[in-house]
Amino acid sequence: MGELVDDVMALTGRHMRHILRVPEKLIGVTIAPVVMVLIFGYLFGSAMTVPGNGNYREYIMAGIFTMVMFSAIGTSAAGVADDLKNGLVDRFRSLPMSRYAVLLGRTVSDLAMTALSCVVMAAVGLLIGWRAHHGLLKTLAGFGLLLLLGFTMCWLGALIGLVVRSPEAVNTIASLMTMPFAFLSNSFVPLDGLPRWMQIMAEWNPISAVVSGCRELWGNPSTTVSDALPAQHPVLTALLTCGVLLAVVAPLSSRAYNRAAAH
Amino acid sequence: MAIEAEGLRKRYGDTEVLKGVDLSVPEGTVLGVLGPNGAGKTTTVRILATLLPPDDGRATVAGHDVVEQPMEVRRRIGLAGQYAAVDERLTGRENLTLIGRLYRLGRAGARKRAGELLERFELTHAADRETKTYSGGMRRRLDLAASLLAEPAVLFLDEPTTGLDLTSRMTLWSMVREQVDAGVTVLLTTQYLEEADHLADRIAVIDKGQVIADGTPDELKRKVGGERLEVSLADASGAAEALRMLERVSVGPAVTADDGRTLTVPVASGIGAIAEAAAVLRDRGVEVTDFAMRRPSLDDVFLSLTGQADGAETIEKQEVTA
Ligand SMILES: Nc1ncnc2c1ncn2[C@@H]1O[C@H](COP(=O)(O)OP(=O)(O)O)[C@@H](O)[C@H]1O
Ligand SMILES: [Mg+2]
Numbered sequence: 110m111g112e113l114v115d116d117v118m119a120l121t122g123r124h125m126r127h128i129l130r131v132p133e134k135l136i137g138v139t140i141a142p143v144v145m146v147l148i149f150g151y152l153f154g155s156a157m158t159v160p161g162n163g164n165y166r167e168y169i170m171a172g173i174f175t176m177v178m179f180s181a182i183g184t185s186a187a188g189v190a191d192d193l194k195n196g197l198v199d200r201f202r203s204l205p206m207s208r209y210a211v212l213l214g215r216t217v218s219d220l221a222m223t224a225l226s227c228v229v230m231a232a233v234g235l236l237i238g239w240r241a242h243h244g245l246l247k248t249l250a251g252f253g254l255l256l257l258l259g260f261t262m263c264w265l266g267a268l269i270g271l272v273v274r275s276p277e278a279v280n281t282i283a284s285l286m287t288m289p290f291a292f293l294s295n296s297f298v299p300l301d302g303l304p305r306w307m308q309i310m311a312e313w314n315p316i317s318a319v320v321s322g323c324r325e326l327w328g329n330p331s332t333t334v335s336d337a338l339p340a341q342h343p344v345l346t347a348l349l350t351c352g353v354l355l356a357v358v359a360p361l362s363s364r365a366y367n368r369a370a371a372h
Numbered sequence: 373m374a375i376e377a378e379g380l381r382k383r384y385g386d387t388e389v390l391k392g393v394d395l396s397v398p399e400g401t402v403l404g405v406l407g408p409n410g411a412g413k414t415t416t417v418r419i420l421a422t423l424l425p426p427d428d429g430r431a432t433v434a435g436h437d438v439v440e441q442p443m444e445v446r447r448r449i450g451l452a453g454q455y456a457a458v459d460e461r462l463t464g465r466e467n468l469t470l471i472g473r474l475y476r477l478g479r480a481g482a483r484k485r486a487g488e489l490l491e492r493f494e495l496t497h498a499a500d501r502e503t504k505t506y507s508g509g510m511r512r513r514l515d516l517a518a519s520l521l522a523e524p525a526v527l528f529l530d531e532p533t534t535g536l537d538l539t540s541r542m543t544l545w546s547m548v549r550e551q552v553d554a555g556v557t558v559l560l561t562t563q564y565l566e567e568a569d570h571l572a573d574r575i576a577v578i579d580k581g582q583v584i585a586d587g588t589p590d591e592l593k594r595k596v597g598g599e600r601l602e603v604s605l606a607d608a609s610g611a612a613e614a615l616r617m618l619e620r621v622s623v624g625p626a627v628t629a630d631d632g633r634t635l636t637v638p639v640a641s642g643i644g645a646i647a648e649a650a651a652v653l654r655d656r657g658v659e660v661t662d663f664a665m666r667r668p669s670l671d672d673v674f675l676s677l678t679g680q681a682d683g684a685e686t687i688e689k690q691e692v693t694a
Contacts, residue, residue, distance in 0.1 A: 196457030
């Protein structure tokens with residue numbers, strides 16, 4: 110266990126160096142989320158009415174946070190595909206270390222980046238009028254949900270990177286696969302207008318669950334009207350859906366890693 | 373035996389890539405696995421380095437079964453794959469320190485060992501530059517250094533010099549030699565007969581997933597024919613005398629080509645035979661238009677071992693000024 114932690118730390122150090130040396134990456138995790146907050150907060154804000162006449166900027170923040178967590182898929186996928194391509198995965202696999210170390214090193218450091226994004230976005234959110242109303246613990250619990258989603262997405266990204274392998278193709282494939290998740294959710298639009306079967310899918314979508322969970326924990330306006338379990342217990346649903354997804358994706362990634370071949 | 377493989381088989385879909393490969397490498401020796409592109413060299417190395425499970429057959433490396441005890445094997449091997457595995461965004465030193473830490477040398481231990489290896493592999497001047505600025509030869513050296521961090525007992529080198537210029541190739545050869553002198557067992561794959569000849573104690577020739585010949589470089593060259601001196605005369609009339617002269621330095625029967633003025637004699641390798649042949653021809657005033665050493669290439673090896681090649685004899689030619 111101690112050895113696993115050492116390995117993960119060594120690999121995380123490696124990824125942090127990448128971030129420092131590739132300024133685009135740092136921009137990706139800081140400036141880009143800020144731009145998203147501003148675009149959604151100001152550009153689209155005027156065109157939307159929030160159910161119950163809630164504060165629009167409070168309403169959208171949870172959605173923007175989850176979108177950024179979601180984009181970790183592409184980051185992790187690209188990182189893993191790069192390592193495969195340049196033979197580093199073969200080198201790592203020839204070392205006497207746990208097969209989880211490399212994937213954990215990747216997902217933990219990508220998670221750290223998404224956490225940094227969260228901090229930056231929260232600051233900008235506060236500036237434009239977003240507030241959490243239920244105290245520090247619940248506020249942090251909301252961010253906990255977001256990070257759980259982010260971590261799950263990092264593992265999903267690692268899996269995609271290992272399966273797709275080509276760094277050029279990985280981004281396209283990742284966004285194609287994830288687009289339906291992102292849009293079939295309650296991030297930015299209420300679900301009432303959708304056909305029932307789509308509503309059900311959208312409600313059980315981990316993204317929706319996390320969005321609703323955060324809105325509940327932060328006391329932000331919410332759009333849920335259904336009496337289904339996901340709508341009534343969004344935090345529980347978020348934990349459940351992310352947990353199940355993680356429990357499926359992590360072993361699959363580890364299996365794919367074990368069989369990975371660069372060429 | 374440091375490496376012992378029996379009946380290794382691997383198939384991808386419908387194609388059987390390895391059809392029962394047997395290898396054995398005694399401790400402290402070098403086995404050259406010689407074969408053309410697609411022969412199954414990399415697949416063999418990946419199985420022996422625990423990266424790929426065989427469909428059938430078994431293998432032990434450094435005393436441990438590659439399938440049953442992969443961790444024990446990994447503790448004792450170094451691998452330099454066909455493509456140099458370096459992190460382009462890290463410096464040479466950071467690359468080595470990272471791998472050293474993953475080998476559990478500890479932070480300080482890894483840093484110290486990285487410094488030593490950078491020195492030994494003549495990379496100290498570039499140690500703190502990002503490796504994306506490195507040349508192909510430097511990458512290869514760094515990759516080799518990384519494979520040696522934990523002082524492995526068995527070293528796998530998959531085409532270590534493919535794509536390198538002659539100077540880098542020779543540097544790498546001498547670095548591999550150093551390891552062998554220090555007692556490391558090496559399995560190296562190559563497409564160059566010359567490389568196998570230079571580094572290996574024994575050579576296994578592999579083609580289409582099978583070992584088709586196995587022996588010392590000398591045994592192999594005896595089968596294939598070693599270096600030959602080819603002399604073209606200005607005039608066919610002097611051929612008989614020139615042939616008699618050249619037979620003094622030859623190690624086998626000399627041949628006159630159909631044109632009557634091109635003579636080929638097998639000679640011992642090295643500059644001595646060339647110098648002597650040149651001297652006798654000059655002393656007798658034989659007029660020579662072309663004077664060249666020809667050494668058997670991989671194609672020649674395959675031609676003589678399998679009897680199949682493109683038909684035309686393709687040989688590497690080394691011009692020597694007459
Ligand atoms: N992952 C793979 N999937 C399908 N075919 C493969 C795979 N890896 C190697 N091969 C095929 O196996 C054969 C042997 O490959 P390889 O061991 O890389 O040969 P070499 O290293 O001697 O050039 C080639 O025909 C190659 O195309
Ligand atoms: Mg190969």
